[in-house]
Amino acid sequence: MLQFPFQDEPLSGPPPPSIPAGAKVRWRPLIPVTIIGPSGKLRFFPRALLDPGADDTVFPLAVVGMLGLALRPDSGHGLRWRGQSFSLRFADCLLELSDGQQIWRWPAVVGFSPAPIRYPILGLAGCLQFLDARYRGEDRIVELELNRSYPGTTV
């Protein structure tokens, strides 16, 4: 099992009524992820949103060039981000999660978009489809376990 504590983001204004008065931060299930290209090039994102409400796993389009990824033919898919339309292209890569003791690495078809999303999104396709996730809200921890469909390696 991998455990990741939620990560905080500072509030820029007064807290909304949905969180305690006096709160200075938001706690989010943000986890560190490494994305790896075919030649072994990698980039590390310490805050990716682990989101079972997201259909796909999505990274910034710029990562394609950084890692030398080969985009799959344009499937015509796109996304709307805060009212604006953006392209969504897909490529094959490796994703890696680690808590410092274990390393999980698996092949995934990941979406890439020029949309200015704040965090890479680890959604169902490419990520959570292979994992069983338990969000422990009170403890602000997310626990991950591999499921039978996991296609990768563990070290």
Place this chain on the structure above:
Amino acid sequence: MMTQEYRENRARFSEAELAKYRGQWVAFSLDGRNIVASSADLEKMDELVTAAGEDPERVALERIDGDDCFLGGAELH
């Protein structure tokens, strides 16, 4: 891999300090102590990190934003 050292040092950056980078990508050193480079354009980050004498594979990439409410994948349609 994100170390405890990274988490602790990264948390020391104040909101006011990070506000200077709002809307930009920031490359933090892997120990979380320093900002190596920043750019609104992630495509330029490798060049900037390299110019700063660091390895683009040895930094942590974060986008700094000021949204107090983030709905995640629900904002993607």
